[in-house]
């Protein structure tokens with residue numbers, strides 16, 4: 023699977039959100055490097071947890087902004103954030119075993135999909151809102 027990386031087309035036209043998306047993208051790459059390396063599984067799990075906290079904080083920031091700009095799909099978007107967090111929580115329950123078995127590519131695939139799909143679909147509607155387009 024291709025490596026995740028920031029692209030201008032992900033821009034939502036709100037600087038703080040774009041900066042957080044870029045930050046999360048590089049944190050994600052650093053996390054994957056760590057998971058592929060020889061660190062103890064406990065350290066890898068801690069790093070994974072720190073990453074999901076960053077994502078959770080980002081979701082809260084984005085929700086505040088969406089409220090401030092009168093984003094029409096606020097409820098649906100927030101619901102997606104909540105179910106993404108619940109979903110990664112279930113994934114986390116099996117992560118220790120996956121790391122023990124060095125099943126890193128499965129983690130990479132899940133996390134890429136988990137992080138990118140939402141950014142490329144639901145988050146891009148924030149840009150449409152900013153540009154006065156239909157969304």
Ligand SMILES: [Fe+2]
Pocket residue numbers: 043080084141145
């Ligand atoms: Fe986002």
Ligand SMILES: [Fe+2]
Pocket residue numbers: 081084099103140144145
């Ligand atoms: Fe979002």
